[in-house]
Amino acid sequence: MTATTERAVGSDVRRIDGPAKVRGLAPYAFEHEVDGTAVFVALVQSTAAKGRITSIDTSAAQALTGVLAVLTHENAPRLGDVADEVVVLQSDRVQYVGEPVAAVVAETSEVARDAAARVVVTYDAQTPDVELRTDRDDLYAPEQLMAGFETDSVIGDVDAALAAAPVGVDITYETPNQHNNPIEMHATVARWDGDVLRMWDANQGPHNLVPVITEAFGITEDRLHIVSPYVGGAFGSKAYTHVHQLIAGMAAKVTGRTVKLELTRPQMFTLVGHRTPTIQRLRLGAELDGTLTAISHEVVEHTSQNAEFAEQTATATRLMYAAPARRTTHRLARLDVPAPTIMRAPGETPGMYALESAMDELAVVLGIDPVELRLRNEPDRDPERDVPFSTRNLVACLRQGAERFGWAGRDPRPGVREDGRWLVGTGVAAATYPTRRRPSAARIEAVPGKPYVVSIDASDIGTGAWTALTQIAADALRVPMDRVDLRIGDSRLPKASGAGGSTGITSWGPAIMAAAEQLADRDIPAGGLTVTGEAGPGDEAEQYSSHAFGAHFAEVRVDRDSGEVRVPRMTGVFAAGRIINSTTGRSQFLGGMTMGLSMALHEESVLDRTHGHYANHDLAEYHIAANADVGEMDISWIDEVDDLHNPLGAKGIGEIGIVGSAAAIGNAYWHATGRRVRDLPITPDKYFR
Amino acid sequence: MDNQITLRVDGADTPLTVDTRTSLLDAMRERLGATSAKKGCDHGQCGACTVLLDGRRVNSCLVLAVTAEGQEVTTSDGLATGGTPHALHDAFVDHDAYQCGYCTPGQIASAAGVLAEAARGWPSAVTEDLVADATDLTDAEIRERMSGNLCRCAAYANIVPAVAEVAVEQGVRA
Ligand code: FES
Numbered sequence: 001m002t003a004t005t006e007r008a009v010g011s012d013v014r015r016i017d018g019p020a021k022v023r024g025l026a027p028y029a030f031e032h033e034v035d036g037t038a039v040f041v042a043l044v045q046s047t048a049a050k051g052r053i054t055s056i057d058t059s060a061a062q063a064l065t066g067v068l069a070v071l072t073h074e075n076a077p078r079l080g081d082v083a084d085e086v087v088v089l090q091s092d093r094v095q096y097v098g099e100p101v102a103a104v105v106a107e108t109s110e111v112a113r114d115a116a117a118r119v120v121v122t123y124d125a126q127t128p129d130v131e132l133r134t135d136r137d138d139l140y141a142p143e144q145l146m147a148g149f150e151t152d153s154v155i156g157d158v159d160a161a162l163a164a165a166p167v168g169v170d171i172t173y174e175t176p177n178q179h180n181n182p183i184e185m186h187a188t189v190a191r192w193d194g195d196v197l198r199m200w201d202a203n204q205g206p207h208n209l210v211p212v213i214t215e216a217f218g219i220t221e222d223r224l225h226i227v228s229p230y231v232g233g234a235f236g237s238k239a240y241t242h243v244h245q246l247i248a249g250m251a252a253k254v255t256g257r258t259v260k261l262e263l264t265r266p267q268m269f270t271l272v273g274h275r276t277p278t279i280q281r282l283r284l285g286a287e288l289d290g291t292l293t294a295i296s297h298e299v300v301e302h303t304s305q306n307a308e309f310a311e312q313t314a315t316a317t318r319l320m321y322a323a324p325a326r327r328t329t330h331r332l333a334r335l336d337v338p339a340p341t342i343m344r345a346p347g348e349t350p351g352m353y354a355l356e357s358a359m360d361e362l363a364v365v366l367g368i369d370p371v372e373l374r375l376r377n378e379p380d381r382d383p384e385r386d387v388p389f390s391t392r393n394l395v396a397c398l399r400q401g402a403e404r405f406g407w408a409g410r411d412p413r414p415g416v417r418e419d420g421r422w423l424v425g426t427g428v429a430a431a432t433y434p435t436r437r438r439p440s441a442a443r444i445e446a447v448p449g450k451p452y453v454v455s456i457d458a459s460d461i462g463t464g465a466w467t468a469l470t471q472i473a474a475d476a477l478r479v480p481m482d483r484v485d486l487r488i489g490d491s492r493l494p495k496a497s498g499a500g501g502s503t504g505i506t507s508w509g510p511a512i513m514a515a516a517e518q519l520a521d522r523d524i525p526a527g528g529l530t531v532t533g534e535a536g537p538g539d540e541a542e543q544y545s546s547h548a549f550g551a552h553f554a555e556v557r558v559d560r561d562s563g564e565v566r567v568p569r570m571t572g573v574f575a576a577g578r579i580i581n582s583t584t585g586r587s588q589f590l591g592g593m594t595m596g597l598s599m600a601l602h603e604e605s606v607l608d609r610t611h612g613h614y615a616n617h618d619l620a621e622y623h624i625a626a627n628a629d630v631g632e633m634d635i636s637w638i639d640e641v642d643d644l645h646n647p648l649g650a651k652g653i654g655e656i657g658i659v660g661s662a663a664a665i666g667n668a669y670w671h672a673t674g675r676r677v678r679d680l681p682i683t684p685d686k687y688f689r
Numbered sequence: 690m691d692n693q694i695t696l697r698v699d700g701a702d703t704p705l706t707v708d709t710r711t712s713l714l715d716a717m718r719e720r721l722g723a724t725s726a727k728k729g730c731d732h733g734q735c736g737a738c739t740v741l742l743d744g745r746r747v748n749s750c751l752v753l754a755v756t757a758e759g760q761e762v763t764t765s766d767g768l769a770t771g772g773t774p775h776a777l778h779d780a781f782v783d784h785d786a787y788q789c790g791y792c793t794p795g796q797i798a799s800a801a802g803v804l805a806e807a808a809r810g811w812p813s814a815v816t817e818d819l820v821a822d823a824t825d826l827t828d829a830e831i832r833e834r835m836s837g838n839l840c841r842c843a844a845y846a847n848i849v850p851a852v853a854e855v856a857v858e859q860g861v862r863a
Pocket residue numbers: 727728729730731732733734735736737738739748749750751
């Protein structure tokens with residue numbers, strides 16, 4: 001190996017996939033197999049939320065020229081034993097509005113859509129139950145939460161501590177249904193080559209899909225090949241297998257053709273998950289000096305008939321602040337809705353919105369600066385697990401953020417700063433996100449005179465993994481980046497964890513380093529040399545509490561005539577371990593913070609209580625932040641290396657940016673107007689309630 | 690109903706058969722294999738499909754392919770001349786004005802349209818002087834004019850300086 005003095009990790013190198021992406025030449029899922037031989041799938045969706053199909057008449061659809069097949073529960077191939085939420089076209093049962101009840105395969109997409117509209121389905125429908133309320137008598141405690149967290153945690157006599165506290169708040173916050181809505185709609189191209197199923201698919205890691213798809217089609221792993229080199233955003237919706245991938249596999253099987261199934265934007269609201277709404281009761285008790293004596297965070301949220309998805313909403317509250325008495329609980333209502341799924345920082349995003357809003361409200365009652373209140377409740381160990389933090393730099397984030405934002409000297413009074421029609425305020429909130437790693441393997445092929453081929457079934461959903469992994473490989477091999485030829489996004493590459501839970505870099509990076517280790521000081525024979533390496537969790541998760549931290553500061557302006565809310569500037573400071581690439585890393589924080597702004601001001605999927613569907617199921621009515629919604633974004637980070645957790649010292653940065661962002665904006669809204677909006681989003685009408 | 694037409698996309702004429710219902714976007718993506726323009730909604734709501742039609746930006750999902758015959762369709766890919774990227778391509782890479790890259794060709798085609806509109810003095814909702822000969826593409830102007838292109842990765846704060854840099858080069862920003 002050639003020695004190089006320059007380190008790629010930590011530099012600001014540009015994305016290696018950038019030049020292809022800006023011209024539109026990097027192939028996303030739907031853009032494979034463009035030789036004109038592919039055929040197209042269109043879905044027929046249930047108009048009933050609950051009940052049975054009583055008849056399906058496909059004759060008019062079949063009669064159209066160009067229609068190759070119409071799959072229904074009566075004729076579709078039988079699937080293996082897969083989880084209820086991905087069972088599709090197998091029976092007459094319907095469990096949510098929008099569930100696929102038929103799929104048309106046709107020579108063109110126009111004919112497929114036309115034919116789908118001609119399928120006539122009748123239902124024996126029942127009235128759906130989609131309303132989340134805290135007074136439901138069927139709320140239940142799940143066995144455990146997502147990611148294996150305990151459902152409840154209780155330390156000390158919380159009710160007594162709350163009753164005895166000289167100062168306290170008792171407030172309920174609500175967050176709405178939200179949808180991931182990556183701009184690339186989920187798409188699958190599928191073909192059976194003999195008994196091998198090939199898929200070009202938009203997902204967060206091909207290996208994530210292998211167990212369900214092999215089981216569904218009764219094939220062994222070596223007979224499934226999933227390719228996914230470029231993915232147009234995901235935010236959780238592309239993490240798991242959904243029904244469309246199985247429909248594509250069935251349609252390809254029945255027709256013997258290459259099929260393309262691209263969801264429509266409205267279908268993105270029912271078939272690929274959503275973030276559960278939450279109702280969260282926060283009770284905080286404190287001494288007059290702001291020292292917390294009790295924290296209680298009780299969550300009510302929903303799941304579906306066909307899946308138990310128990311979002312870990314209050315788990316960040318278990319470690320954020322010191323307090324002797326503490327309690328978190330989660331209760332679910334099982335409703336007639338599509339299955340929820342993970343959406344950027346599931347748990348932390350809604351949960352920290354509530355906790356950080358409550359901390360602001362407590363600071364107001366106490367008359368203590370909200371930055372100072374957080375500093376006074378900094379724990380020196382994980383307050384529930386009683387283990388040390390591997391690194392915890394929340395205090396540094398708050399101090400640096402206050403400095404950069406110009407927080408000092410802030411007048412705490414609400415509703416007193418005017419600029420013409422505009423009321424102006426500022427707010428702060430803290431952030432945290434767990435640091436984890438998952439087992440992954442990597443392979444390196446070395447041939448004298450050629451770049452090292454580094455292979456791992458990692459996934460770049462916009463995170464910058466193509467570039468960051470190339471940097472890590474270059475440093476591990478001690479060569480410049482152009483001597484690394486990275487291969488990712490293919491189920492035939494060494495098995496790696498999916499892109500999710502901010503675990504990509506902490507899982508894949510060490511696997512590549514372990515493979516490179518195998519080559520250290522070895523001569524490469526003329527015929528080449530192939531090595532593999534594996535890495536995964538050790539006992540660090542038992543020994544330490546490992547989390548990224550951050551602080552958000554926001555300025556908000558509210559038009560007192562229209563209620564319009566603007567966010568002219570935000571500052572975010574993060575302590576998230578080693579940042580592999582300062583350019584793409586900054587973009588991860590930026591994207592998260594802006595999605596938090598979007599959550600604060602715009603996002604809400606409205607469930608129709610009568611019919612059980614999402615009423616605003618497109619991008620004209622489900623608003624996400626547009627360019628003009630975003631102002632100056634000041635992003636920085638603390639120098640931090642967490643090598644107690646993993647050999648890279650990284651923590652993962654895909655999600656922490658969104659955590660707390662909405663709370664900072666809500667808190668600034670209060671400071672501007674003197675009004676608290678405790679149910680997101682903060683739309684203009686709420687100013688006039 | 691099938692129609693024989695010839696589409697001119699990024700300088701290449703290709704005869705093809707389309708349904709009367711085929712959008713320009715689907716004609717490119719599903720028939721020509723020209724996949725630079727992306728589909729993010731198919732309803733004119735996201736801007737991912739933005740192309741220039743005879744130099745003006747349009748959502749190609751809202752244009753019927755049969756009506757695009759005889760017009761010059763330019764995607765982000767077509768903005769490059771031979772192997773040389775357009776200044777917007779370089780600026781987007783330099784400013785990391787994207788993440789997943791899926792909205793990006795639409796952003797870039799749209800930005801090319803914005804630069805041309807500013808040079809001709811076309812006002813936007815935030816333009817103060819409605820009769821000026823040319824528009825000064827301030828940050829506020831760029832934010833407003835680029836708001837038809839949604840980016841769920843939310844690279845907006847990087848898109849603005851990328852477009853601004855090229856606007857300066859082209860003399861439409863002070
Ligand atoms: S695909 Fe045309 S605007 Fe969204």
